[in-house]
Amino acid sequence: MSASSSAPGLGNIDRAQIDMQQIGIQEQQLAFPSFDAHAAWSLGSTLRRLAVERSHALVIDIRRFGSPFQPLFFAALPGTTPDNARWVERKSNVVARFHRSSYSVGLHLAGQSTTISAKYALPEEDYATHGGAFPLSVVGAGIIGCITVSGLPQRMDHELVVEALCLELKRDYAALRLPVA
Helix, strand or coil, X not given: CCCCCCCCCCCHHHHHHHHHHHHHHHHHHCEECCCCHHHHHHHHHHHHHHHHHCCCCXXXXXXXXXXXXXXXXXXXXXXXXXXXXXXXXXXXXXXXXXXXXXXXXXXXXXXXXXXXXXXXXXXXXXXXXXXXXXXXXXXXXXXXXXXXXXXXXXXXXXXXXXXXXXXXHCCCHHXXXXXXX
């Protein structure tokens, strides 16, 4: 989970701390006034358009939490494999469990030199603390589901989701993005 620093003197741990702080801001500010199947379709379509324009091979999944969860949007772009869909499932489970982005949970655990399995006794075959799953929050309701992608390096997966959320919510992506590595 190493990341290079953009400022002199900053190490990987500092970069992870900066990213975790910024992800906390993203999670607070990227909330929908309401969210339904139409909002999921629009968000998924925006994310798919970004991926196609950039020639990214991605699986995109939007779901509402519950038992069972409700699938709202799914797309598998050319170049993906069944493994990408499995990664989506595992990353989504992290958001469902912790109501935090999968990237933030992974950075936090790496900072503690532990794993999800060691700290929480959760099987790694069912939980992946890699970037790409982000909680869907509704003002006044809280976390209702998640949006997840798989196919890029984890930090890029996370950032692509945030960019799509910013576009849908008409937020300034430049102000909310993670610092450029």
